[in-house]
Each structure stands twice: as C-alpha cells, then as structure tokens.
Amino acid sequence: MISMRFSRWAFALSVGLLLIVSSFGLPASIFAEPVQEETKAGNTIYHDYGELTADLQAIEFAYPLLTKLESIGQTWEGREIWAMKISDNVDIEEPDEPELFFNGCHHAREWLTVEVCYWFIIYLVENYTSDPTATYLIENRQIWVVPMVNPDGREYDGGAQGDEPSSYQNWRKNRRNNGDGTFGVDLNRNYGYMWGVSGACSDTSSEVYGGPSEFSEPESQACRDFARNHSFVGSISFHSHSMLILWPWGWSFEEPPDNEVLSTLGVEMSNNITNLAGSSSWPYTPEQACGLYPTSGGDIDWLYGELGILAYVTELYPGGSDGGAAISAPYNRFHPREDKVIPVVLDNIPGMVCMSMIADNPNQIIDHIVLTPNPDSQLINQDTTGYYMITAHNDGKRTDTFDITSSGPSGMTINHPNAINLLKGGSMNFTLDVTVPAFYIGGDYTIWINATSQTNPSCHYGTQVTVTVPFYYDxxxxxxxxxxxxxxxxxxxxxxxxxxxxxxxxxxxxxxxxxxxxxxxxxxxxxxxxxxxxxxxxxxxxxxxxxxxxxxxxxxxxxxxxxx
Ligand SMILES: [Zn+2]
Structure with missing residues (x-):
C-alpha cells in the first residue's frame, strides 16, 4: 500500500521554487508525486529500510520504462541491497551510453546520504521529457543508484522509530557479529585495494574496524561484484558530514594517474553545488581523500584503482562551522532536522548532474589531446623511409594549437609537422616519416611523439611507434x-x-x-x-x-x- 506524503511534497515544491538554477539548468519544479510506505513508527522525511524498499518498488511500478530495481546482494541479516537503474531501454545494456554509479549509506547513521540518492532518482523520472537535462541523462546515460549500501546498520541506527533522528543509535558500521561481543565492520575500510595498509584498525570494537580480511563483508562484496559487472565511468559515494568532495587516493598522498581529471571534476562539482541548506561552510571543499592522514580500504580507492572509475566521496551538510538548532539535540550532524533534507538534496543534484553530463568523455573538462599512430609498429629496411599516420584528436575543453615533438634513436631522421591546430572536438591526421640510416643494426627501436598545448604547457600527450630494423644476415x-x-x-x-x-x-x-x-x-x-x-x-x-x-x-x- 502506498500512501502519499503531501506534507513532504508541499515542502519539496516550496524549496524547488527557490532553487537557484545551476549551470546545468535544473528546473524550478523538479519533484512530484512522492510515494512512501511506513513500516516503523517514525514518520519523518527520512527513509528507513522498509520505507525505502516500498518507495523504490513504487517508482519501478510507476515508471516501468525508465527504471529497473534489482538486488545486488544480501546483508548479514538477510536484507536485499537495492540498486535502481534509470535509463531509457532500461532492461537492456546499452554500451554506447556511459554508466554512472551513485550510492549512499555505507555508514549507517548518515541518513542524508540515502535521501540524496533517492531524490536524484525522483528528479530524473519526474522530469523526463519536461526538463532537457533529465531527459538527456535518461536517454544518453545508464544511471545506477544504490541508496542504502548498509541497511542492517541503518535499521539498527534508527532504533524502534526507524526514521526519527531523536531515536538514533549513532551507529556507523554494518552488523557483523564479530564473535567477541562486538558488532560491525566499517564497510568503508573493507574494500580490497591496499586494504589495511594505512589507517588500519584490527580492533573489532573500533568505529573503523576494517574487518577480518578485505571484502569480508557481504555489503562490500555486493558493491564489488556490481561494479565489476558494469562499466562505470564515474561514481559518487555519499557520506556525511563535513561538506567535502574527495577523490583517490585515500590510502596515499601520491597523486593518482588521472589527477588532473579527478581534481578538475572535483572542483567542477563543487562549483555546481548550491547552498539552499544555508551552510556557513559552503562551498564544499574539493581535495584528495587522504586529506590530513591516509586511510585504506575505502571504496573509491578500489573503484578507481581496480576499475579506473572516477570515484568520489561527497561528504554532505553540515560543515564544520555550521551550528544552530538544525543540528542540535534532538538532531545532530548525522541526522539534521527534516527541513534541511530537501535543500541538501537540491544542493547536491547539480553535482551529480555535472558528473553525469561529462561521462561520455571526462577529458572534456581539461586541456587534452590524444595521438593514435597507425601503424604503431612496422619494419623499415636500412637506408629506406617508412611512414606512420598519426591521428590527433583534441578531446579537451577548447580549441588549441599543439607543438609536435619527437625523440628517437640517434641517426634516424624523423619528420613531422612542428605544430597543429585543432578545434575543440576536432581531429586531423599527420604523417611521421622515419628514415633508417644504412649503418643501423637490426632490432626494435622506439620513437616517442609528443603533443604539447601552446595554451597550457602542462597539457601534453605522448605516444610511441616501433621501428623494426631487419638484421642483414640472420x-x-x-x-x-x-x-x-x-x-x-x-x-x-x-x-x-x-x-x-x-x-x-x-x-x-x-x-x-x-x-x-x-x-x-x-x-x-x-x-x-x-x-x-x-x-x-x-x-x-x-x-x-x-x-x-x-x-x-x-x-x-x-x-x-x-x-x-
Ligand atoms: Zn561516512
């Protein structure tokens, strides 16, 4: 049975009308027709597990062509971990549509994270055909949302009331029985990338206990297998609180290989997140996840380190300098007062939209060029010349001129244009001709070709070709x-x-x-x-x-x- 929560809807609408339209153009009215089934005594806007389950099922029932609900695994206590796909042709995988992964509630008490995920689904389906952004994303992306990774922990944290902030248990971990009188593993210390290397805690009673082994928990296993079965370009794991946008690595201060894209997208998302919540800590601070000290076993390190996903943590409202009644008892920083929920949702949807929009080519937010040689290796006899076709593609953010340089074995003559002009999104071919001197002995030789932006010298791209010189007698x-x-x-x-x-x-x-x-x-x-x-x-x-x-x-x- 589905009961309408008109008070919640009326509130969402009033906030929606106040929405500051982001650069991605969220409409003023983005929500309609909320659905919810109460399964515990609590009756707040926050979803406990039963309410979330009922609402996701209702969404699938109402939007069978746009949504698909499936379980990605079961918890220790047997609850299904729900994943909802939002896309056109929702029942089939469409390889040409980039996939995104948004999740919440790795940590039980971080109730706002469920709401951001849930209302993002509502935003998409309610605005299909009426709002160009939602329509574009549904028709050109495959968006997967797992609002509650840790339902056992969330149910425990809710206590008897389920969704009343006043009854929370301040619980963070899942509900593994550790067998020593303690319960719970910190799911965000249990992922199998550099697990236990830094910030590790083997004390079962600790808030950040990483588990007996990497991926020891059914919840982290479910997310692992789910991610492996898809081709996600980007992901956001929502946490609270502190108003941060974090990217890999968490385990190390080292720069990740894709640092420029990761940091630029982090800043872009921060720039798109609004402040309807009225935080004095706004804007959200973008930074590498290791922050002041490294921690290992977090999901983003695994998602990025194993699968190459542009993986972020967004820590939601409130920030460190926020105070006041909204987060004072009986509320707190993990369970803010209800009237903060929809503003935080509305603030964060533009960040999710930002990531989703660029997922077809994340390089479009930085200066970038790609060189592709054809062939990338060939046999060239002594005293003769071979030719490589190099395709240059400017997939970066602006039209630019790129200097072309090369380096190879001494004595080889390498000719190519000194510079090329490329429109944003443009491609061209140029020829690399290589002459091998008569004295060269047989073997494989590598030639590097580099393109460097004249506008931004830190933007450079290198590729290589191989010259195979035959042995004369062999x-x-x-x-x-x-x-x-x-x-x-x-x-x-x-x-x-x-x-x-x-x-x-x-x-x-x-x-x-x-x-x-x-x-x-x-x-x-x-x-x-x-x-x-x-x-x-x-x-x-x-x-x-x-x-x-x-x-x-x-x-x-x-x-x-x-x-x-
Ligand atoms: Zn958290």
Missing part, C-alpha cells in the same frame, strides 16, 4: 628432430631433420651449417662426429638440397657411421 634453426636428451638412439638408420630459416634482409645468403653429434656420458659430452658441410657432403645422403628453397634436408650415411 638465420635460425627453427625446428629439428629427433631430440633425445639422456636417452638412447636405436641402432641403425636415424633421420634427423633441421629447418633453417633466413631471417635476414639478404636473399640466398651463404650460411655456414655445422652438425655435431656427441656421445653423452657420465662426464662431459664427447663429440663423435662433426660435419661443417664446407668441404663436401660425402658422409650424407642429401634430400631436397636446393638453395632456392628455404629449407633443406640431409641424412647421415648409415654405411659410414653405423652405430653412432
């Missing part, structure tokens, strides 16, 4: 038979064949061939027969000995060397 025994080691040849006639290949550049090269047969004994092998083929081949029966062929075959004359 041969190999590519196969032979029989091969007996520590064995015994039978008496009589034995066929031994060997295939010789000319791997060099020159044709019909006169190779010297030598055959040695040794008697194996307890000491060193004792040569009993050596033939260098240079004087005559009288000791051999010759089959197919023809220098015009790539292989020839000889037989040892059994009359001359019977028994060897």
């Amino acid at each position: 041969t190999a025994i590519v196969s032979h038979s029989p091969f007996v080691e520590n064995g015994q040849y039978p008496q009589g006639s034995i066929d031994m064949t060997a295939e010789v290949m000319n791997l060099g550049q020159a044709d019909l090269d006169p190779f010297n061939l030598t055959c040695t047969i040794s008697q194996m004994g307890a000491s060193l092998p004792n040569p009993v027969f050596t033939e260098d083929f240079e004087t005559d081949l009288s000791q051999w029966t010759i089959h197919d000995h023809d220098q015009s062929q790539s292989s020839s075959e000889w037989k040892l004359d059994p009359a001359a060397h019977n028994g060897v």
